[in-house]
Each structure stands twice: as structure tokens, then as C-alpha cells.
Amino acid sequence: MTAAKHQVTRGTGRRTSGRAGIRDVAAAAGxxxxxxxxxxxxxxxxxxxTRRHVRTVADRLGYRPSAAARTLxxxxxxxxxxxxxxxGEEPFTFTEFAYFAEMARAATSAALARGYALVILPAxxxxxxxxxxxxxxxxxxxxxxxxDHDPVVTELVRQGIPVVSDGRPGGSxxxxxxxxxxxxxxxxxxxxxxxxxxxxxIGLLTGTSTDTYTRLSTxxxxxxxxxxxxxxxxxxxxxxxxxxxxxAADRLLARPDRPDAVYGLFDPNGTDLLAAARRxxxxxxxxLLVVCCSESGVYATTEPPITTLSLKPGRxxxxxxxxxxxxxxxxxxxxxxxxxxxxxxxxxxxQVMPTELIVRAxxxxxxxxxxxxxxxxxxxxxxxxxxxxxTPPAADQ
Amino acid sequence: MTAAKHQVTRGTGRRTSGRAGIRDVAAAAGxxxxxxxxxxxxxxxxxxxTRRHVRTVADRLGYRPSAAARTLxxxxxxxxxxxxxxxGEEPFTFTEFAYFAEMARAATSAALARGYALVILPAxxxxxxxxxxxxxxxxxxxxxxxxDHDPVVTELVRQGIPVVSDGRPGGSxxxxxxxxxxxxxxxxxxxxxxxxxxxxxIGLLTGTSTDTYTRLSTxxxxxxxxxxxxxxxxxxxxxxxxxxxxxAADRLLARPDRPDAVYGLFDPNGTDLLAAARRxxxxxxxxLLVVCCSESGVYATTEPPITTLSLKPGRxxxxxxxxxxxxxxxxxxxxxxxxxxxxxxxxxxxQVMPTELIVRAxxxxxxxxxxxxxxxxxxxxxxxxxxxxxTPPAADQ
DNA sequence: CGATCATGCAAAAACGTATCGGCGATCGGT
DNA sequence: ACCGATCGCCGATACGTTTTTGCATGATCG
Numbered sequence: 001m002t003a004a005k006h007q008v009t010r011g012t013g014r015r016t017s018g019r020a021g022i023r024d025v026a027a028a029a030g031x032x033x034x035x036x037x038x039x040x041x042x043x044x045x046x047x048x049x050t051r052r053h054v055r056t057v058a059d060r061l062g063y064r065p066s067a068a069a070r071t072l073x074x075x076x077x078x079x080x081x082x083x084x085x086x087x088g089e090e091p092f093t094f095t096e097f098a099y100f101a102e103m104a105r106a107a108t109s110a111a112l113a114r115g116y117a118l119v120i121l122p123a124x125x126x127x128x129x130x131x132x133x134x135x136x137x138x139x140x141x142x143x144x145x146x147x148d149h150d151p152v153v154t155e156l157v158r159q160g161i162p163v164v165s166d167g168r169p170g171g172s173x174x175x176x177x178x179x180x181x182x183x184x185x186x187x188x189x190x191x192x193x194x195x196x197x198x199x200x201x202i203g204l205l206t207g208t209s210t211d212t213y214t215r216l217s218t219x220x221x222x223x224x225x226x227x228x229x230x231x232x233x234x235x236x237x238x239x240x241x242x243x244x245x246x247x248a249a250d251r252l253l254a255r256p257d258r259p260d261a262v263y264g265l266f267d268p269n270g271t272d273l274l275a276a277a278r279r280x281x282x283x284x285x286x287x288l289l290v291v292c293c294s295e296s297g298v299y300a301t302t303e304p305p306i307t308t309l310s311l312k313p314g315r316x317x318x319x320x321x322x323x324x325x326x327x328x329x330x331x332x333x334x335x336x337x338x339x340x341x342x343x344x345x346x347x348x349x350x351q352v353m354p355t356e357l358i359v360r361a362x363x364x365x366x367x368x369x370x371x372x373x374x375x376x377x378x379x380x381x382x383x384x385x386x387x388x389x390x391t392p393p394a395a396d397q
Numbered sequence: 398m399t400a401a402k403h404q405v406t407r408g409t410g411r412r413t414s415g416r417a418g419i420r421d422v423a424a425a426a427g428x429x430x431x432x433x434x435x436x437x438x439x440x441x442x443x444x445x446x447t448r449r450h451v452r453t454v455a456d457r458l459g460y461r462p463s464a465a466a467r468t469l470x471x472x473x474x475x476x477x478x479x480x481x482x483x484x485g486e487e488p489f490t491f492t493e494f495a496y497f498a499e500m501a502r503a504a505t506s507a508a509l510a511r512g513y514a515l516v517i518l519p520a521x522x523x524x525x526x527x528x529x530x531x532x533x534x535x536x537x538x539x540x541x542x543x544x545d546h547d548p549v550v551t552e553l554v555r556q557g558i559p560v561v562s563d564g565r566p567g568g569s570x571x572x573x574x575x576x577x578x579x580x581x582x583x584x585x586x587x588x589x590x591x592x593x594x595x596x597x598x599i600g601l602l603t604g605t606s607t608d609t610y611t612r613l614s615t616x617x618x619x620x621x622x623x624x625x626x627x628x629x630x631x632x633x634x635x636x637x638x639x640x641x642x643x644x645a646a647d648r649l650l651a652r653p654d655r656p657d658a659v660y661g662l663f664d665p666n667g668t669d670l671l672a673a674a675r676r677x678x679x680x681x682x683x684x685l686l687v688v689c690c691s692e693s694g695v696y697a698t699t700e701p702p703i704t705t706l707s708l709k710p711g712r713x714x715x716x717x718x719x720x721x722x723x724x725x726x727x728x729x730x731x732x733x734x735x736x737x738x739x740x741x742x743x744x745x746x747x748q749v750m751p752t753e754l755i756v757r758a759x760x761x762x763x764x765x766x767x768x769x770x771x772x773x774x775x776x777x778x779x780x781x782x783x784x785x786x787x788t789p790p791a792a793d794q
Numbered sequence: 795c796g797a798t799c800a801t802g803c804a805a806a807a808a809c810g811t812a813t814c815g816g817c818g819a820t821c822g823g824t
Numbered sequence: 825a826c827c828g829a830t831c832g833c834c835g836a837t838a839c840g841t842t843t844t845t846g847c848a849t850g851a852t853c854g
Contacts, residue, residue: 019556019557062555064531064556066469067531067532067533067534068465068469068474068534069469070532071465071468071534072463072466077465077533078529078532078533079516079533097498100498101494101497101498104517108481108517112518112519112529115528115529115532116529117516117517117529117532117533118516118517119476119514119515119516119517120505120514121514131512132475132509132512132513132514134461134462134464135464135467135512135514136464136474136475136514137463137464137465137468158459159416159461160416242694246698268694271695271699272698274700278700296695297639297665298665298668298693298695301668301669301671302668303675303700
């Protein structure tokens with residue numbers, strides 16, 4: 001009998017209580033631990049008979065491999081961090097809400113399809129919340145619009161963990177890769193659209209914070225104004241304050257040099273501009289053209305429907321995840337170069353995604369029409385307006 | 398010299414490459430592994446001098462403890478699963494969107510505050526996506542509106558992992574605890590409000606699916622109609638289809654027995670009802686009163702602003718998390734009874750949360766007014782609702 | 795002055811898996 | 825019938841912590 005041999009079994013032979021381990025399966029199946037592991041993972045060279053037998057026994061015992069042990073052994077956890085920027089106590093701001101939700105949804109889906117799961121973690125907030133970061137084993141991280149010198153990103157990269165950012169990183173943040181829209185092209189194309197619609201003085205509703213999105217969009221606006229020989233007319237407000245939008249919209253329309261068209265950088269600006277216009281007796285689009293950047297579907301049914309710029313967060317989320325997983329699996333399987341702690345790799349790649357201008361009644365004086373204009377990424381062309389008949393709401397993109 | 402002694406260091410003395418382990422810290426600090434662990438975790442009895450010294454050395458080496466190893470040893474991962482129901486390929490449906498986003502936001506925040514992180518996982522979809530579940534070590538799981546015989550929930554409970562559900566579980570699903578609104582009280586109160594506003598025939602926009610929310614709300618409506626001696630007037634549509642809402646709203650207003658007030662169970666119903674009313678030349682609120690269940694802020698700025706029923710997903714999210722973490726830490730620290738695999742504990746507690754009716758112009762004939770009515774939870778409960786005032790109100794709304 | 799005790803630290807045993815190397819047995823070829 | 829190759833399986837080790845046990849050393853007390 002092999003029984004005598006099995007006195008070797010580590011320390012006590014006692015039941016580990018509760019769940020069955022790989023040892024129990026091995027014992028019950030009358031094979032070794034190695035064989036069980038190989039059979040369940042499809043490795044090694046085993047006859048199908050043995051494989052099936054082991055699988056059957058494992059099922060009967062309700063065996064579930066310990067994720068922790070596997071992670072410890074293999075070094076891969078199958079987990080991807082998703083940082084949410086926090087304002088004050090609460091994660092993410094209201095203006096990012098719809099964008100973030102959609103982006104997270106797509107990212108979750110893409111990650112799951114490739115066998116990874118997302119874990120939500122707070123961005124740097126110099127509190128002691130950092131320890132939650134080191135309490136979870138991450139294969140990689142996606143960070144949304146990181147601040148210029150995000151300590152978390154720096155630390156992760158130092159540990160050799162791939163980091164992909166949504167939004168071109170400012171400063172010299174050493175992310176592995178990044179994905180972003182071509183904000184300048186988007187804003188330029190959108191302003192051209194408004195000008196073509198008869199706007200003589202286009203105003204801007206922008207934010208006071210200095211994130212990449214706000215910065216790029218604003219400078220694109222200023223540049224356009226300079227080219228168009230128009231004085232800039234804009235109001236900036238703290239975008240993270242859900243109430244400030246309405247006030248800012250009011251301020252903009254109260255100015256002596258009141259614009260006859262407005263672009264709002266943030267989600268709530270559309271409805272707030274509409275409400276403000278009503279207060280001032282301005283008709284949209286007759287007296288005021290309105291466009292805002294939003295992912296919300298409500299703008300299709302407002303009175304009038306409002307033209308929106310969609311950043312296509314779904315596409316961004318998917319792209320970010322694929323870039324990240326490629327980096328993760330490439331780094332592991334690539335073999336050759338071992339990632340030493342000191343060597344900080346510069347951005348290995350990036351991807352610029354197109355935006356989409358969803359044209360509705362609010363941005364054109366002529367009666368009703370509806371079209372979609374896609375600003376392609378690399379093409380710097382002012383406005384290759386491709387009118388497409390109203391598409392049904394696509395599943396993802 | 399202790400150098401000779403250190404030949405004992407496990408197997409090869411080679412650098413593990415890359416990151417520094419606890420051994421490296423011990424060697425560098427000239428102490429044992431035990432001392433390092435104790436110093437960093439604040440355990441054991443060490444003089445402050447040693448503690449500081451070890452911490453300094455650890456910082457200098459950039460030491461980060463391995464989460465995987467810690468999890469393997471302690472059995473706690475600090476991770477909480479958050480299941481998202483999937484429709485087809487994509488996680489969560491559009492109608493749950495705002496609710497889910499807000500609930501997840503609050504849950505994330507609450508979990509982080511107690512040192513846990515959330516990991517997003519797909520609900521059962523009989524595909525082989527289940528394996529991602531066993532690839533992550535979970536301390537507990539919150540599941541949103543589980544189906545009556547969710548296999549994932551059953552399996553998790555079998556493994557002794559606490560499961561708390563958002564939404565009262567149907568069937569005999571053995572969740573650890575659950576949180577839900579008092580949907581019947583909410584609907585009843587809301588219909589009373591509409592009747593008080595002058596409605597003679599109240600219609601309902603409901604869903605075709607059989608989840609708890611839809612079911613409870615619809616029967617509450619039917620019961621109310623019976624009590625009020627009013628014929629029910631409702632249209633049901635597949636709520637997961639983002640386009641179907643508008644069609645259903647149209648159908649409802651096209652009926653010969655057209656209602657003079659409508660309650661819509663899902664988020665987009667408000668704007669869609671408004672649009673449909675415009676098409677039929679009905680003025681809101683003069684010809685038609687409108688209320689819908691939504692968490693979206695846009696209804697404050699529509700024309701007219703629409704009265705909404707808020708389920709307060711933020712509160713639900715925090716309550717769910719606190720219930721779950723209490724269960725996790727109670728099960729561990731409670732000592733006494735060891736959770737054997739066979740014993741399936743019945744629901745250990747539940748919490749019924751109040752809803753909030755945000756009254757705006759769309760639901761009252763008399764000019765403008767704005768008020769908030771809170772339907773208290775235990776007030777109307779048909780069954781002896783044992784509301785457990787477990788956790789402190791927390792810094793959430 | 796000897797016994798007791800608190801103090802400061804270390805050795806070693808787990809936790810549950812993946813994987814490298816190897817060992818006997820069978821097989822095919824000459 | 826002998827020999828190398830292949831097949832089927834196993835033992836042992838490492839992954840990096842936490843925790844239990846226990847050994848010295850000096851201080852305190854009777």
C-alpha cells in the first residue's frame with residue numbers, strides 16, 4: 001500500500017476544515033497533486049481517461065482552486081485596477097458621471113472577455129488610503145486623467161506594473177501607454193459647424209481645473225477664435241460642483257457681449273444653458289445655438305433636442321483595456337528583456353480615438369435635420385462632414 | 398558575525414529579481430523576518446527604536462508586502478465582489494444605468510472607508526465566464542437584484558462567503574442579508590400624491606421582465622387601483638431596450654382610455670413621456686401629470702421640471718456594504734461557531750430603506766411649488782419588518 | 795542571592811498552488 | 825532480445841507572508 005508512504009503528507013493530516021484543497025482531490029482520486037494540477041489546467045501529458053477522472057472527483061468534492069495561492073505562485077492575479085478620481089469624500093465628480101459610467105462599462109466588458117476583472121480603487125489623495133492599493137495584487141492599472149505627477153502612477157510603474165491612462169498624461173508621467181480623443185480637432189470641427197450654422201460670436205463654458213481635457217479644449221477654442229478673428233467669450237467654473245454650471249450659464253448669457261452660440265464642455269451645460277436661455281427669453285436655436293459635450297441620451301428628447309459632442313467613452317474604455325492587457329501579457333510572455341526595477345519604460349504606444357458630433361436641432365438655424373459627423377483621429381482636416389442617416393443606438397461604440 | 402548563520406536563507410540566496418521581499422528587508426535591517434513583520438504591522442512587542450529602524454529600512458528599499466502572500470496566509474483579501482447583471486454581451490442595462498452608477502459610487506466609497514475594494518464581476522450567464530469568479534479571492538459579495546435561483550449566489554454561499562443583495566431575493570435564495578426599498582409604500586404614496594393633484598385615471602409604464610422591482614411596483618399599482626376603484630391602464634415594454642421606452646409612452650397616450658396622469662417605472666420614461674405628450678398636443682401638467690422613477694438630475698431642468706421618485710441608491714449602496722462587511726468581520730471574529738460547508742445560514746438580517754418623492758411642476762396642477770416627501774420605511778410595512786438600525790448613518794445622504 | 799518575570803527577538807510551520815526534474819514502465823525498431 | 829524513446833505519473837521546492845512557540849537576557853522581588 002502507498003498508505004505508508006503518505007505519512008509524508010505535510011505535518012498533520014487533519015482536515016483543513018471547510019473547503020477542499022488540491023490535496024484532498026489528489027487523495028480522493030488516488031493520484032498525486034501534480035497530476036491533479038495538470039489535469040485541471042490542461043497541462044502536462046496525461047491520457048484523457050485520467051483527466052476526466054480527476055475532473056470528476058474534483059467536481060464531486062466541489063473543489064475550487066485558491067485564487068490567492070495561484071496568484072502567489074504564478075505572479076498573475078487577473079486583476080486590473082481602475083482608478084477613480086475623488087473629489088472630497090466621494091469618488092468621481094458629477095461632470096464625469098455619464099462618461100465614467102459608460103467608459104467603465106465598456107472596460108469591464110472588454111476585460112471580462114479576456115479573463116480579467118476590474119477592481120475600483122481611489123486615485124491618490126495623500127490620505128492613508130494608499131494602503132488599500134498595496135493590499136491588492138494588480139496585474140496592471142488603468143488610470144483616468146491622471147494629474148501631472150500622480151504618486152500612485154509613479155509608484156506602480158516603479159514596481160514594474162503596466163499603467164495605461166485614459167487621457168494624455170501631462171508632465172513627464174511615465175505611463176506605459178495612453179488613449180485619448182483628439183480634443184483639438186473635435187473642438188475645431190464643432191466650432192466650424194457652429195460658424196457654418198450662422199454663429200457670429202461663439203461663447204464657451206469651461207472649467208477652472210487644469211486637467212488635460214479642459215486645457216486642450218480651451219486652448220483649441222482660443223486658437224480657433226484667433227484664426228476666426230473673434231474675441232473669446234467664455235466663463236469658467238469649478239466643474240466638480242454640480243450647482244455651479246447653472247450659475248455659469250447664467251453669467252455667460254448676462255454678459256454685455258452676449259454670444260449667439262455656446263459650446264459647453266461639460267455634461268450638465270446643455271440643460272442649464274437651455275434653462276438660462278428661457279430665463280432671458282432667448283429661443284434656441286433661433287437666437288442661440290447650443291452644443292455641449294455629453295454622453296447622455298436625454299439630449300435627444302429635450303425641447304429642442306441639443307447637439308452633443310460624444311467622446312465615445314465606450315471605445316476609449318475598450319481600447320485602454322486592450323492596450324493594457326497586451327502590455328501585461330507581452331511583458332510576461334515576451335521573454336527576452338526582464339523588467340528591472342530601475343528601468344522606467346517610456347510610453348510604449350498610444351491611440352487617438354475619434355469623437356462624434358451628434359447634430360440635432362439646437363445647432364442649426366434651418367428647420368430640422370439630423371446628422372452625425374465623425375472627426376477622424378489623424379486627419380487634421382477642418383471638417384470632413386460626413387452626414388450619416390440616424391443610426392440606431394449601437395451596442396457599444 | 399551573523400553572516401555564517403544566514404547561510405540558512407532558503408535555498409538559493411539569489412535575488413528574487415525585481416521587487417524586494419520581506420527577507421531582503423530583514424537582511425538589510427539586521428533583524429529577523431518575524432521582527433520585520435511585527436514592526437510593520439504594529440504587532441508583537443518591540444521597542445519603538447526597532448520599529449522605526451525597520452520602517453526606515455523598508456521605506457528605503459521600497460518594500461511593498463505581497464498582497465497575494467498575505468491573502469493566502471490570512472484568508473482575507475480585502476476584496477468585495479460587485480455583480481453586475483448582464484444583458485447580452487454588455488454589463489448592465491440602460492435603465493439601471495444611473496441607479497447602478499450612483500449605487501456603485503456609494504458602495505465604492507463606503508467599502509474604501511473600511512479598507513475594502515470592490516471588484517466588478519458579471520452575474521451568472523451560464524457561459525464559461527464563471528471561471529473569472531474562482532480566479533479572484535473574495536471576502537464577500539454584493540449582488541444586485543439576483544434572479545430567483547442564481548447559481549453564483551448558491552455557489553458562493555456554499556463556500557461560506559457572505560452574500561448581501563440589493564433587492565429582496567426572490568425564491569428561497571440563501572443570501573446572508575439584503576437591503577431594499579419599500580416599493581409598495583413608495584408607489585402607493587406616489588399614486589396618492591397624483592390623486593391629490595387631481596388625477597382621475599392614472600396610467601403606468603412598466604416592464605416586461607420579472608425582477609423584484611418591476612413585480613412589486615406593478616402589483617402595488619394594481620392594488621392601489623383596486624382600492625381606488627379605478628381601472629388599471631398600463632403598458633409594459635422590455636426595459637432593457639433603450640428605444641422601447643419612447644414607443645411604449647406613445648402607445649400609452651394613444652389609447653382610447655388615455656390616462657390623465659402617468660407614472661413611469663424607469664429612468665428614460667420621463668423625457669419620453671414629455672416628448673410623447675408634445676406629439677399629442679398635451680400640456681404638462683395641465684392635461685397630463687407625469688412622475689417617473691429616476692436618479693437623474695436632468696429632470697430638475699426639463700420644461701417643465703418632472704417629479705421623480707428617487708430610490709436613494711446611495712443609501713442602498715452604503716447600507717449593503719456595511720451589512721456585508723459586518724457579516725465578513727463578524728464571521729471571522731465571532732469565533733464560536735465555525736461555518737461548515739453544509740450549513741447554509743438563512744438571511745441574518747435585512748434593511749428597508751425609505752424612498753424620496755421629489756415633487757416638481759409636472760405632478761401638480763396648482764402653479765409652482767416644490768417640496769420633498771419622504772416615505773418612511775417601517776410605516777406601511779405589510780409584514781413585521783424588522784428594520785435593523787445596524788450601522789451609524791454614515792456620511793452619505 | 796536565587797527565583798520569577800517581562801522583554802526583545804528568532805526559528806519554523808503553515809497557507810495552497812504551479813512547475814521542474816526525474817523515475818519506472820511500456821513501446822517500437824532492428 | 826536489447827536499447828533508446830516516449831509515456832504516465834510523482835516528489836520536492838518555491839512563491840512571500842503571518843503566527844505560534846520558544847529561547848535568551850536582563851530586571852525585579854522575596
